[in-house]
Amino acid sequence: MIEPGAVFELPAQLAQPPQTAKQASPPARESRWVIVVSNRTDCRDRGQETVLAVLCSAQTEYADRHDVHVRQGDGGLSRTSIAQTDLVFAILKDELAEDRYRGTVLRDTLGQIRARLADALGFAGPS
Secondary structure: OOOOOEEEEEEHHHOOOHHHHHOOOOOOOOEEEEEEOOOHHHHHOOOOOEEEEEEEEOOHHHOOOOEEEEOOOHHHOOOOEEEEEEEEEEEEHHHOOHHHEEEEOOHHHHHHHHHHHHHHOOOOOOO
8 A cells, every 4th residue: 555654666767866877787677666755645545656765775884964863674675774854756656666665664764754754855944
């Protein structure tokens, strides 16, 4: 089910970060993991064709101020990862098929992701 905090494993071509276009030989990936950050209303509204998601990366050594650490097992993640809140994008709900669903992150984890997302977008107050 599509809900806030749901984790999906998508084919790589559906969730490529923009910097891969600049890389001479980006790493080959079959899939990418994303976490849905849209509100519950948008997730359930049949008239809303898209939801917002943030990209995950298992390369935790590259974490920066916009990233949230997500522990292995949280949301079904097979490795400790980072939720990259500066890599948020709209994805068609049709792409979030049941067989791609991996789990749902803990409420506290989703809260941290949304807070960091608000900060990245400049909604967390003056900076």
